[in-house]
Structure formats: C-alpha cells, structure tokens
Amino acid sequence: QVQLQESGPGQVKPSQTLSLTCTVSTGSISGTTYYWSWIRQPTGKGLEWIGRIYTSGRPNYNPSLTSRVSISLDTSQKQFSLTLTSVTAADTAIYYCAAADYYGLTDYWGQGIRVIVS
Amino acid sequence: SYVLNQPPSVSVPPGKTARITCGGSNIGSKSVHWYQKKPGQAPEVVIYSDSDRPSGIPERFSGSNSGNTATLTISWVEAGDEADYYCQVWESSGDLVVFGGGTKLTVL
Numbered sequence: 149q150v151q152l153q154e155s156g157p158g159q160v161k162p163s164q165t166l167s168l169t170c171t172v173s174t175g176s177i178s179g180t181t182y183y184w185s186w187i188r189q190p191t192g193k194g195l196e197w198i199g200r201i202y203t204s205g206r207p208n209y210n211p212s213l214t215s216r217v218s219i220s221l222d223t224s225q226k227q228f229s230l231t232l233t234s235v236t237a238a239d240t241a242i243y244y245c246a247a248a249d250y251y252g253l254t255d256y257w258g259q260g261i262r263v264i265v266s
Numbered sequence: 267s268y269v270l271n272q273p274p275s276v277s278v279p280p281g282k283t284a285r286i287t288c289g290g291s292n293i294g295s296k297s298v299h300w301y302q303k304k305p306g307q308a309p310e311v312v313i314y315s316d317s318d319r320p321s322g323i324p325e326r327f328s329g330s331n332s333g334n335t336a337t338l339t340i341s342w343v344e345a346g347d348e349a350d351y352y353c354q355v356w357e358s359s360g361d362l363v364v365f366g367g368g369t370k371l372t373v374l
Contacts, residue, residue, distance in 0.1 A: 185363070187365075189303075194350070194352060194365060194366070194367045194368035195301070195303070195309065195352050195354075195365045195368065196365065197362070197363040197364065197365055200363065208360075208361050208362060210362065211267055211360070211362070244308060244309075248363070250356070251297050251299075251315075251355075251356040252299065252354055252355070252356040252363035253299050253311065253314050253315070254299075254301075254309070254311070254354075255311060257308035257309060258308065259308060260308060
C-alpha cells in the first residue's frame with residue numbers, strides 16, 4: 149500500500165513558478181517499480197497527465213508542457229516534486245501526485261491539492 | 267501525439283446498461299485502463315488492462331477493446347455510478363501516458 153500527500157502553496161501569481169512536493173509513505177521510494185507521476189485536473193476540464201519519473205531513469209513529460217515543467221526525485225526524503233514555470237490562469241487546477249506502473253496504470257493517488265493562479 | 271476520444275456525456279435510467287466508448291487509432295493494440303472520478307475524490311481504477319477488474323469493483327463493470335474502440339460497460343446502473351469516467355493508455359512511441367477527455371455518466 150502506498151500513500152501520497154501533496155504539499156505546496158494554494159495560490160501562485162501569474163508568470164511565477166508553481167512548486168509542489170509529494171511525500172510518499174512506503175517502505176522505500178527507490179525499491180519499488182512505480183513511476184512517480186503528476187496529473188492535474190483544470191477547473192471544469194478532464195484529467196491531464198503532466199509527467200513521471202522513475203528512480204533509475206530520466207523523467208518524461210506531456211509534450212504540451214515540456215518547455216515549462218520539471219519533475220525531480222529525492223529518494224532520501226521519500227519525496228518527488230513538480231515545478232511549473234511561467235504559470236497562467238490556465239494552470240489553475242487540482243494537482244495530484246500518483247504512483248503508476250510502466251503502462252500508466254495509476255493505482256495510488258494523493259488527495260489532490262488545489263492551486264489557483266491569480 | 268496520440269488522441270483518445272470519449273463522448274462528453276452518457277445518460278441511462280437506473281437498472282439499464284451504460285456503454286462508454288474510447289476511440290483511438292488502433293487502440294485494440296494497446297492496454298486500456300478506465301477510471302471513475304467523483305467530485306472531491308481522487309480517481310479510482312474500475313477496469314485495467316482492457317477488461318480486468320480490481321478487487322472491490324462490482325462485476326457490473328466490464329471492459330472490452332478491439333480495433334479503434336475500447337468500451338466500458340456498466341450493467342444494472344445504480345445512482346452511485348454517477349461520475350466522470352476516463353480511459354487511459356500508454357503511448358509507446360513517445361513513452362507518454364494519455365487520458366481521454368472524460369465522459370460524464372448521468373443516471374436519470
């Protein structure tokens with residue numbers, strides 16, 4: 149069983165950088181086969197995959213966000229993080245951190261954190 | 267990039283069968299997962315790998331995938347099934363995860 153918890157500011161000003169952290173409750177973040185992922189749901193819209201990172205590989209990002217997004221992993225703290233630069237109102241969303249398998253099957257989700265760009 | 271197309275909404279009376287489609291180019295060659303999303307809650311897997319059901323998900327939920335269309339079928343629909351449903355695949359050429367646009371299931 150994996151538990152995830154997002155943390156970070158609930159509001160970010162336009163043009164600034166959004167930074168979120170996900171803390172993982174599991175035996176070892178690096179000793180699993182999970183892909184540590186970020187997914188968001190903009191207000192009134194559907195789920196959007198942001199990207200993911202594996203303990204031994206480079207991160208992968210949604211092509212629509214790749215110029216602004218970065219995902220990193222801190223195995224010692226059992227955390228992974230999301231950074232999104234140059235935010236606009238379109239980035240207002242609920243952001244979920246999640247644990248998925250290689251094929252994207254996402255079994256574990258955080259509760260989500262609402263971020264407003266204003 | 268790979269696109270998954272879902273109808274925006276599906277409405278069925280209680281006790282009837284709901285079918286939610288997910289269209290994509292040769293989607294039958296991919297493994298499709300389905301999520302149920304209720305307001306204020308995180309998504310939950312209801313079908314994975316085209317047609318497998320996680321423990322705790324009622325047998326009323328089933329899935330199929332062939333050609334250019336994957337389908338989530340909910341038999342004997344109940345009021346509690348009212349939610350948004352999303353299909354999802356892994357797109358191998360770009361090593362990307364793709365979600366469909368979502369379908370709002372309304373139980374009349």
